[in-house]
Amino acid sequence: MLTKTFTRSLAASLLGLVLAASVHAQQAKPQVTILATGGTIAGAGASAANSATYQAAKVPVDKLIAGIPEIGKLADVRGEQVFQIASESFTDEHLLALGRRVAALAKQPDVDGIVITHGTDTLEETAFFLNLVVPTEKPVVLVGSMRPGTALSADGALNLYNAVATASDRASRGKGVLVVMNDEIFSGRDVTKAINIRTEAFKSPWGSLGMVVEGRTYWFRAPVKRHTVGSEFNIETIKSLPAVGIAYGSGNATDVAYKALAASGAKALIHAGTGNGSVSAQVVPALRELRSQGVQIVRSARVTGGGFVLRNAEQPDDQYDWVVAHDLNPQKARILAALALTRTTDAREVQRYFMEY
Ligand code: DGL
Numbered sequence: 001m002l003t004k005t006f007t008r009s010l011a012a013s014l015l016g017l018v019l020a021a022s023v024h025a026q027q028a029k030p031q032v033t034i035l036a037t038g039g040t041i042a043g044a045g046a047s048a049a050n051s052a053t054y055q056a057a058k059v060p061v062d063k064l065i066a067g068i069p070e071i072g073k074l075a076d077v078r079g080e081q082v083f084q085i086a087s088e089s090f091t092d093e094h095l096l097a098l099g100r101r102v103a104a105l106a107k108q109p110d111v112d113g114i115v116i117t118h119g120t121d122t123l124e125e126t127a128f129f130l131n132l133v134v135p136t137e138k139p140v141v142l143v144g145s146m147r148p149g150t151a152l153s154a155d156g157a158l159n160l161y162n163a164v165a166t167a168s169d170r171a172s173r174g175k176g177v178l179v180v181m182n183d184e185i186f187s188g189r190d191v192t193k194a195i196n197i198r199t200e201a202f203k204s205p206w207g208s209l210g211m212v213v214e215g216r217t218y219w220f221r222a223p224v225k226r227h228t229v230g231s232e233f234n235i236e237t238i239k240s241l242p243a244v245g246i247a248y249g250s251g252n253a254t255d256v257a258y259k260a261l262a263a264s265g266a267k268a269l270i271h272a273g274t275g276n277g278s279v280s281a282q283v284v285p286a287l288r289e290l291r292s293q294g295v296q297i298v299r300s301a302r303v304t305g306g307g308f309v310l311r312n313a314e315q316p317d318d319q320y321d322w323v324v325a326h327d328l329n330p331q332k333a334r335i336l337a338a339l340a341l342t343r344t345t346d347a348r349e350v351q352r353y354f355m356e357y
Contacts, residue, residue, distance in 0.1 A: 030112040030168040032075040033105050033296045034160075036061035037098065038085040041156040043148035047323055053149040054203025056086040056119055067149065068157050074215055074291040075113070075168040087119025087126070087144075092241040092338070097127050098234040106136035108300065117160065120144040120193050120201060123179065126263045127188030128332045130333040131177035131227045132339055132357060133235040139172035140228075142179045143190065146199045155199045162212040169217045171352075175209060176227035184208040189357070192329055193302065205306040205327065207311030226357050233339050242267040243337040249273040249302060250308065255286030268296035269279055272330040277301045279308035284315075296341065296350055300325035300333040311351070321347045326354050 029069060036042060038057030040333045042064060045054030061079035071077055082098060098116070105111050118126055127142045143163035145156030163180040166172050177188035181202040189243055190204035210219040226232075245261030258269055269290065273279060277299035279287065287297050299309050299322060308327035311317050317324060325333035333354075 017283065030075040031110050032077050032113045032115060032164055032167050033099065033111050034065060034077060034079045034115045034117060034164070035082045035098070035105075036063060036064065036079060036117045037083040037090075037094075037119070038122075039087050039117065039121075039144050041117045041119075041143065041145040041160065043145075043150075043289070045148045045150045048150060048152045051147045051151040051153075052194065054150065057084045059149060060084070061117070064149075064156075066312070068161050070215075071161055071164050074161070074164050077164060077303070083326055085119075087122040087179045090119075090122050092128065095126060096235070096238065096241065099127065099130055099133050099238075101162050102130055102140060103134045103136070106134060106138050106140070111138070113141070113164075113172070115160070115163045115167045116140070116142045117163075118142050118144050118290075120146060120181075122331075125331050125335055126187075126201075127177050127179050127191065129335050129339075131188040132231050132336065133233045134177070135234055135239060137171070137174045137229055139167040139175075140177045140188075141167045141172070142177065144181065145200050146197070158183075161215070165215040166212050166217055171217055171219060174229075176223045178209070180212060183211055183213060185210040185212055185217065185219075189193065189223060189225055189332075190225065190327075192332075194305070202274055203305075204315055205304060217243045232343070232353075238342055242341045243268060244334045244338045244341075246270040246272055246334055248330075249278065249280065249283075253280035253283050255283045258283065258286055258290065260311045262290050262293070262295050265342050266295065269302050270325070270330045270333045270337060272299045272300055272302045273309070273314070275301065275303060276307075276314045277324060278314040287322070288320055294345065296337060296345075296347060297322040298325050298337050298350075298354075299323070300328060300330040302330070308312040323347055323351045323354060328354065 042059040043056040044058045179186040185354040195201040245266035247257040309324040312325045340350045
C-alpha cells in the first residue's frame, strides 16, 4: 500500500512536470508582432454581400487579432497600430517610418517574426522597399485581403492566420521580405497585384516561393536576388527618398508628362514602356535632353508577367546613358531608383543595382 508521503511526493512531482511542460510550451511559442497599417483587411462593408464595396482602414489591430483566436496556438502575438490608411495613400514618409519601426523591432530579442497588415494596392511596393532596406534574417511577412472581414467568404482572417504561421516558422528566415496571400508565400521582390477584384489577386512572374496550409509552410523555391542582410541599402542611413516619377507609354505618346515630372523635381523618370520598354520617337528627344540635365532615365515596361527589358535592344541605352529596369515593373522600379539615388548619380551604378536586386 502506498504511504501518504509517497503519494504526496508523487503528485508534487507530476504537478511539477505538468507546470514545466506548460512553461516550456509557452517559452517554445514564437513571439510575433503584428504591425497594422490599414487596408481592406481592416475594412468594413455595409452588408455581407458587399465584397467589393466597403470602407478600408476601419478595424483596429486588436480587433483583427481577437477575431482569430487560433492565432494564439501558433505564436504569442502582440499588435501595434502603425497607421490606419488605405494603401493607395502611402507616401515615401510612410515607407520610411514603417521601415524604421520594422528594423527596430527586428533587433529585439523578444521578437521572432513580424507581420504587417497592409492594403493590397501598394503592398508590393512596401514589401520590395522593406526587402531592400531592413537588415534582418527574421521573417517579415506582409499580408492583406481582397474582401473586408464583413463580407461572405472574407479572405482576411485566413490570410492573417497564414501570415502569422509563416512569420513563426524558422524555415522562413533568410528568404527576404515575404508576402502571404491566398495560401501562397511570395517574395516581396517579385510579387505584384495582378488582378484587382479576385482573392487570387497576387502573382509573381517567377512563381510563388511556397504555400502555407493549415498553419504549416511548404517551400519550393528561394530568392536569388540580394535582399535584407545582403543589401547595400540600410534604413538607418536613409533620411529621405528622392522624387521619382512614372510615365505610361502608349500610342499617340507625347513628352508632356516626362517634362512635367522633371520640372516638379523628379530625379529619375520610370518609363512604363510598350513592349520591351520601347520609347516613342516623339518622346526620345525629351528624355535625352532630361538625361543631359542629370535626370536618370529608367526603361521599364507596361508589359509584365514573365519577361524583362533587355538593355540596348529597343533603345541604345549605352549611347543614351539610360538604365533598364530588368524584370521590375514600373512601381517597383520607382522604389529601387529612389534608393539607388541615395547612393549614386552614375547611371552605370544604378544599372548594377537593377541587375543585382
Ligand atoms: N484601398 C485599397 C488599399 O487599401 C483596398 C484594397 C485592399 O486593401 O485590398 O490598398
